Amino acid sequence: MTAPPLLRVEELSVRFRLREMVVRAVTDVSFELRPGRLLALVGESGCGKSVLASTVLGLLPGNAEIRGSVRLYGNSARGGASSPSSASGPPDGLELLTASERTLARHVRGRRIALVPQSAATALTPVRTARSQLVETLRELRPDIGDRHREADRLAGRVGLEPAALDRYPHELSGGMAQRVVLALALAADPDVIIADEPTSGLDRPLVERTVDTLRELAGDGRAVLLITHDIAAAERVATDLAVMYAxxxxxxxxxxxxxxxxxxxxxxxxxxxxxxxxxxxxxxxxxxxxxxxxxxxxxxxxxxxxxxxxxxxxxxxxxxxxxxxxxxxxxxxxxxxxxxxxxxxxxxxx
Ligand SMILES: Nc1ncnc2c1ncn2[C@@H]1O[C@H](COP(=O)(O)OP(=O)(O)OP(=O)(O)O)[C@@H](O)[C@H]1O
Ligand SMILES: [Mg+2]
Structure with a gap:
């Protein structure tokens, strides 16, 4: 039997009203993310993939006009045991497009839905080690965890990073290592839904494969993953479902x-x-x-x-x-x- 969706996007449209023009970034987009599945979203540059991800997370600027529905549901597949916030929520889902900023910040972003952003290097604070950023994220999102350094080491292992690498500053990390730190940050609160926006850009082939294989494993653990990518071969390697976006x-x-x-x-x-x-x-x-x-x-x-x-x-x-x-x-x-x-x-x- 197919598991119920964790996230359902229905007839979503986003446009940006600028002074001289209207940019139609997303038009009538519908899809579902289900536990255990990895949906790859592919399409040429500028077709609206990142705007779609930002919409789901309520991260669009004020000039965005949004129509449609994005509903987040509880995760019965994981039973809430490993994910403190996953089992709760109204049975008909939480409508993210009308949810307050407080709800999104306290209960959704990072906790239920994590974003692996398009540029790993700029996502990290340059003047702090990876470990201190990970420990701080754990303090914020998982106050129940006592030994945060140990948990940081565990998360590093989960994404294929030596724990010692966490003690480096971002400029001391290779592109692949920085990407894995960002992925570890995304996993800090054990989210049910992971949205990875171009997580492999700039990586060589073996690292691309390791990164997308990790995402596939995370989906296999009962999460739902949306992988946004230009890399068709990477999508073909790990996707269970495919959506092709054009204009x-x-x-x-x-x-x-x-x-x-x-x-x-x-x-x-x-x-x-x-x-x-x-x-x-x-x-x-x-x-x-x-x-x-x-x-x-x-x-x-x-x-x-x-x-x-x-x-x-x-x-x-x-x-x-x-x-x-x-x-x-x-x-x-x-x-x-x-x-x-x-x-x-x-x-x-x-x-
Ligand atoms: N805040 C904004 N105001 C106006 N237009 C915007 C805004 N944000 C994005 N856009 C436009 O929306 C369109 C879609 O952008 P988006 O970043 O989603 O593309 P993408 O598919 O992620 O491209 P890439 O593969 O290069 O990352 C582009 O034309 C972009 O210029
Ligand atoms: Mg993009």
């Missing part, structure tokens, strides 16, 4: 193995074909500016099928667990009839 929308999502084996959206195919393992063919063209999105499908100008397409970008279920935003779908896959059964033809899959 603020999720254009394809589903079980990772299915999407990697048989990508349906032309953008997903383009992203995969650009990887060394699949031919190294760069996707032609560039994504549109999010302040000047074209009407209809934003991928259409780059799509090989654009001449025979109506350009409707609605994301609809097309098979069990899979959803696609592409107008070249069979009519029966759309709207109120709900998901196809999976045995039905998907029609023009080469759309």
């Amino acid at each position: 603020s929308r999720i254009v394809e999502q589903g079980p990772a193995s299915e999407v990697f084996d048989d990508p349906w959206h032309p953008y997903t195919r383009g992203l995969l074909e650009a990887t060394p393992a699949r031919g190294f063919r760069p996707l032609p063209g560039h994504p549109p500016s999010l302040s000047a999105l074209p009407p209809g499908c934003a991928f259409r100008p780059r799509c090989s099928q654009r001449d025979t397409c109506t350009g409707d970008p609605a994301l609809v279920p097309v098979a069990p667990g899979r959803a696609l935003s592409c107008a070249r779908l069979p009519e029966e896959g759309r709207g109120a009839r709900g998901p196809l059964t999976g045995s039905e033809p998907i029609g023009e899959r080469s759309c």
